[in-house]
Amino acid sequence: MDRxxxxxxxxxxxxxxxxxxxVVRLPQYLRFxxxxxxxxxxxxxxxxxxxxxxxEPAQVRKDLAVTGIASRxxxxxxxxxxxxxxxxxxxWNNTTDAFLVGAGHLGAALAGYAGFQRYGLNIVAVFDLDxxxxxxxxxxxxxxxxxxxxxxxxxxxxHMGIITVPSGAAxxxxxxxxxxxxxxxxxxTPVELDVPPNIVVEKTDLAASLAVLxxxxxxxxxxxx
Amino acid sequence: MDRxxxxxxxxxxxxxxxxxxxVVRLPQYLRFxxxxxxxxxxxxxxxxxxxxxxxEPAQVRKDLAVTGIASRxxxxxxxxxxxxxxxxxxxWNNTTDAFLVGAGHLGAALAGYAGFQRYGLNIVAVFDLDxxxxxxxxxxxxxxxxxxxxxxxxxxxxHMGIITVPSGAAxxxxxxxxxxxxxxxxxxTPVELDVPPNIVVEKTDLAASLAVLxxxxxxxxxxxx
DNA sequence: TAGATTGTTAATCGATTAACAATC
DNA sequence: TAGATTGTTAATCGATTAACAATC
Numbered sequence: 186m187d188r189x190x191x192x193x194x195x196x197x198x199x200x201x202x203x204x205x206x207x208v209v210r211l212p213q214y215l216r217f218x219x220x221x222x223x224x225x226x227x228x229x230x231x232x233x234x235x236x237x238x239x240x241e242p243a244q245v246r247k248d249l250a251v252t253g254i255a256s257r258x259x260x261x262x263x264x265x266x267x268x269x270x271x272x273x274x275x276x277w278n279n280t281t282d283a284f285l286v287g288a289g290h291l292g293a294a295l296a297g298y299a300g301f302q303r304y305g306l307n308i309v310a311v312f313d314l315d316x317x318x319x320x321x322x323x324x325x326x327x328x329x330x331x332x333x334x335x336x337x338x339x340x341x342x343x344h345m346g347i348i349t350v351p352s353g354a355a356x357x358x359x360x361x362x363x364x365x366x367x368x369x370x371x372x373x374t375p376v377e378l379d380v381p382p383n384i385v386v387e388k389t390d391l392a393a394s395l396a397v398l399x400x401x402x403x404x405x406x407x408x409x410x
Numbered sequence: 411m412d413r414x415x416x417x418x419x420x421x422x423x424x425x426x427x428x429x430x431x432x433v434v435r436l437p438q439y440l441r442f443x444x445x446x447x448x449x450x451x452x453x454x455x456x457x458x459x460x461x462x463x464x465x466e467p468a469q470v471r472k473d474l475a476v477t478g479i480a481s482r483x484x485x486x487x488x489x490x491x492x493x494x495x496x497x498x499x500x501x502w503n504n505t506t507d508a509f510l511v512g513a514g515h516l517g518a519a520l521a522g523y524a525g526f527q528r529y530g531l532n533i534v535a536v537f538d539l540d541x542x543x544x545x546x547x548x549x550x551x552x553x554x555x556x557x558x559x560x561x562x563x564x565x566x567x568x569h570m571g572i573i574t575v576p577s578g579a580a581x582x583x584x585x586x587x588x589x590x591x592x593x594x595x596x597x598x599t600p601v602e603l604d605v606p607p608n609i610v611v612e613k614t615d616l617a618a619s620l621a622v623l624x625x626x627x628x629x630x631x632x633x634x635x
Numbered sequence: 636t637a638g639a640t641t642g643t644t645a646a647t648c649g650a651t652t653a654a655c656a657a658t659c
Numbered sequence: 660t661a662g663a664t665t666g667t668t669a670a671t672c673g674a675t676t677a678a679c680a681a682t683c
Binding site for chain 2: 203205208209210211212213216238239274275276277281289290291293294297298301304305306324344345368369371375377383385387389390391392393394395396397398399400401402403405406
């Protein structure tokens with residue numbers, strides 16, 4: 186009933202736990218700071234950042250504290266310092282190579298999105314089960330046969346996979362990615378993937394966002410009378 | 411210092427406030443229930459739903475309570491009843507017509523996504539600023555010139571707009587949509603849109619999801635030694 | 636220096652989890 | 660009926676907001 190050693194959460198919990206919501210906000214700060222930097226605003230107070238992004242000032246200070254960068258009262262944060270620190274924190278200073286599986290419309294949208302470069306993401310290859318798509322290019326990225334994932338992952342030292350296949354194939358694709366040594370999966374299907382605990386999965390579920398929007402629209406239209 | 415009437419939140423707060431997280435989970439339940447129904451499982455206990463979706467049983471009971479549907483101890487929820495009630499709650503029983511602005515890769519992905527039908531969403535028209543794209547079809551949807559949004563919105567009684575233009579054009583597009591009488595905006599750009607308070611905006615920010623994934627991958631790779 | 640702004644601790648708020656009497 | 664399962668209240672957990680002494 187009682188376990189020998191009662192490790193509460195992981196082993197070495199030296200890192201202070203950062204709320205997910207904070208990580209979600211970091212790209213917002215990053216964008217704003219890059220724009221400010223481009224506009225020659227090199228120093229910005231937390232209060233100003235807060236006002237621009239409609240976030241509570243205290244929240245901004247707390248969020249930015251995770252970067253380890255201090256702000257000087259009266260002067261503010263040094264934009265370039267913060268930009269560098271946020272990129273570092275998110276691992277966006279070095280580009281991460283990723284595989285994309287599923288050369289459909291959504292796959293094409295992601296493969297063709299030049300903006301990912303700013304987020305340190307580089308889709309190096311696309312895979313698809315459909316032989317008609319193999320050999321062609323999808324938005325400039327070569328499309329390989331699905332069964333070459335493992336070989337190419339070893340060869341190219343790729344750690345991240347993006348799944349944009351139909352729901353029915355999602356789990357199979359995930360299994361293959363895991364076997365290929367992929368450590369992080371960005372799942373664009375609504376399927377709750379079953380993967381080993383050491384694999385990081387992040388789901389982008391369009392239906393979830395749409396649900397919130399639909400519900401709020403219904404609320405907005407109802408009492409309009 | 412003290413306001414005359416201390417209205418805490420809105421005017422008629424008869425509706426019990428439903429957590430956003432609950433609304434986000436509803437599509438998960440819906441999918442699971444539809445699958446169960448298709449597999450001839452007509453009654454499902456909350457416990458079983460919880461196990462399948464890896465959600466706490468108490469959470470499932472609480473979430474599903476918003477639908478007003480009761481479960482019978484020993485028997486469970488009636489799948490079809492719940493499906494209907496969730497669809498009703500999300501306004502997905504009747505299809506919602508929507509405009510899509512921005513006929514790029516992401517626009518094509520959304521315009522071509524047949525699955526939206528299951529979520530009560532119907533993209534009826536696409537708009538783009540680029541004249542080369544106007545007149546063609548994008549995944550079967552006609553592409554209209556951008557300046558026809560207002561006229562078409564009135565004509566087709568459309569309340570929802572989806573923005574998939576480059577970031578720089580997002581605010582302008584939002585302004586036009588608002589002027590056209592659109593009430594809900596699904597924003598796929600990272601821009602924090604400035605709209606009147608009666609307009610509902612839901613942002614799907616890919617950078618935010620990627621940030622969480624990147625950070626967790628960095629954490630996973632670091633202590634692997 | 637004086638005053639604005641910070642970093643951080645305490646208070647609040649909201650959501651999740653646990654517990655348990657009520658129910659089919 | 661007996662037992663599993665519910666709906667709901669209380670306890671816990673975690674994140675946001677407020678407050679304020681420390682700081683440039």
